[in-house]
Amino acid sequence: MFTFQNVGFSNTVGTTKYLSCADCEAGPIGYHDLNSRISYVALDRVSHTN
Structure with missing residues (x-):
C-alpha cells in the first residue's frame, strides 16, 4: 500500500x-x-543519504 521506509501515519483527520x-x-x-x-x-523536511 505505502512505499515509505520509517514513516509513521497519524490517525485520520477528515x-x-x-x-x-x-x-x-x-x-x-x-x-x-x-x-x-x-x-x-x-x-x-527530509533528506536522502547512502
Whole structure:
C-alpha cells in the first residue's frame, strides 16, 4: 500500500493522514490524502543519504 521506509501515519483527520518520521517522531513531514491515495512530502523536511 505505502512505499515509505520509517514513516509513521497519524490517525485520520477528515480525509487526511499526516506523515511523521518513525525513528525520531518528527513531523509532520507531509500528508496522505485518502481520497486520491497520494502522499505529499515536504522536500525541505527530509533528506536522502547512502
